[in-house]
Amino acid sequence: MPGNAARARRTVGFFTDPTLCIGCKACEVACKEWNQLPDDGFTWLGTSYDQTGQLGGSTWRHVKFVEADTARGAQLAGPMVGGDGAEDPFGWIFLSDVCKHCEEAGCLEACPTGSIVRTEVGSVFVQDDVCNGCGYCVVSCPFGVIDRRPKPQPGAGGAFKCTFCYDRQADGLTPACAKVCPTGSILFGPLDELHVQAEGRLATLRERGYDDAQIYDPRDTSVQGIHAFFLLLGEPERYGLPPSPKAPTAHLPVAWAAAAWTSMLLLAGTIAAFQLW
C-alpha cells in the first residue's frame, strides 16, 4: 500500500479473489485479534470447513467454503485430477466475505443517530460512541453484514461491522486481513487501481478456460457499486451474494408516497365523517 490513503483522502477498497484463497482463515484470525473481537465458538457447522457461519456484530471476515459436486450441479473449481489420474468430480472454492462498503450504503442512510458515516477513504464506519442500538441498520443492509452485538459480549447493544481497519489506515497501514493474507487473495489499495488489477485477473482466468469467471460489483443496481468487490467463479447466488442487491433507499419514494396519500385520505375522510354525521 503506497502512502497514506487516509491523509491523501483517496478512495480505497478490497479486491477479494477466491481463486487464490486457500481457506486458511488467517484473515478471520487477524481481524479478531487486531479488533479485539469475541470468538464465534469453535464447533463445526456441518457446512464444509466453515466454523464461522455468517458475518455479524463480532465477525467481520468470513471465509465461505463453497462445495460443488458435478453429480449435484455446477462445477465451481474446474475438474480436479486425483492421484490415480482419474477425474475427481468434487470441487470447492473459498471466498473471504466482508462488509461491502457500498456506494449507496443502506446502513448509513438508515442510521437515525448519524453514528454511521462515510470516511475520507470512502469506507462506511460505525462510530460506537454515538450508536444507541436502535437496530434499524440491521434490516437495512442488503448483504446482512451489520448486526447488533448481544449480551454478554463487550459493547453489547451497539451495532458493529467491519471498520475497514480505519485505525490502521489512519496510520498508513494496510487492514489486518489484507496484510496477513498469504496468497494475495485479499488485495487492498486505491479502488481504481484494484479494478484494473481485477480486470487483468479476470482476463487471465478466462484465457485458462474459466468461462464462468466474473467480477461481482453490482454497479447497475441501487447499491451503485461496492468498495469491497469480488471475483467469482459461477453465479453469485452460490456464495450467498444477491445478484441484484437493492439499497433500501430505493423503496423510499413509493413508501413515502403511500404514507402521504394515506395521511391525506384519512384526515379528509375523518373530517368528512364528522361533518356529514
Next chain:
Amino acid sequence: MVSDPPRAPSRGPRASRSESRLDELREEAARRGAVEGGGVRAVGSPLPQDVATVGYYGHPVVKPPVWTWEVPLYFFVGGLAGMAAVIGLAAYAARQSPLLMLDALRLAALGAVISPLLLILDLGRPSRFLNMLRVFKHRSPMSVGVWTLVLFDGAALAGWALLEWFDRVTFWLGPDASRFALKLALLFAAVLGAVLATYTGVLLGATAIPAWASHRALLPFHFGLAGLGSAAAVLELMGHRLPALWLIGTAVAGTETCIGFWVELRRGGIADRVLHRGLAAWTLRVAGFLAGPAALVLRLEGPTTAAAICFLLGALISRYGWVAAGRASARDAEAALAG
C-alpha cells in the same frame, strides 16, 4: 452361596451414560451435522451436511430484525394515538362533541407518553435515546419517525392540556389567544399524528427484508387505517357512540377485509411467500380476520362493543404478525437472493 446376577456397569458420575443418550446423540448428529456435548468436540474433519440447493448452504442472506416485543406494541400505540388526534381535530371542526374531543386528546396524550417509553426500552443502549435527536436525516424513516414522534408529543400534550384546563388558560391568555393556541395545537397534533400512524409502514417497507419491501406501498396504508380504526374503537369503548365513529369503524373494517383478501390472493412470488405459509402467515390471517370480516359483521349485526374489541385485537396482533413475517422473510435465503 448364590452368586449375584451380573450387574450392569456402574453409571458413574455422569448420568448421560445410557443407550437413550447415545440414541439422542445419534439423532442430533443426523439432524444438525454436528454434536454439542459436554467436553466433547468433533475434531479433525468436518461433518458433511446435505448440500442445500439455495445459496450458500441455505444460510440467510439478510439479517432478521433485532426488535423485541416493544416495537410492534409501539406501532400499535403510536398509530392509535396519532389517529386519536385526527379524530380530535375532526370533532373540533364539527363542533358537535366537546367530550369526544377531550377524550380523543386524552388518548393522544397518553399514547404520546407511552410511545417514546416503548421506543427507548427497545434500544440496545436506552441511555442514548437522545442521540437520535442530534441529527435529522430525511432519507432515514427512523429519523423522520423519531422527529415526528417528538413533535407530535409536544402538540398532543399541549392540545390536551389546553382542553383540559381551557378555563384557566382563557383566564390567563384571553379568549382569542387561547382559542388560537388550541386550534394550532389540534392542527399540528392531527397532521403529525397522521404521519406517526403511517410512517411505521415506511419504516418496514424501506428495508432489505423481502416480504416488507414488496409491500412498501401497502404497509403505510394498512398501518394508518388500523390506527384510525383502533382510535375509533377505543373511543367507542369509552362510551362515545357517535354515528361518525360507527361510520369510521365500518369503513375501516370493510377496507381491512379487502386488504386481507388482497394480501391472500396476491402472489408476489418468492418475496412474500412467508405471508402465505408458516406461523407468521397464520398470525396475519387471524389478525386480518379479527380486524376485517369479524369486526365488520359484529358492527353490522352485533354489539358495537364486541366489534371494537375485535378490531383492536386484530390491529394489535397484525403488528406482531408483520414483524414476525419480517423475521421469517430474513431467514428465507431464496427470497433475498431473488431480489
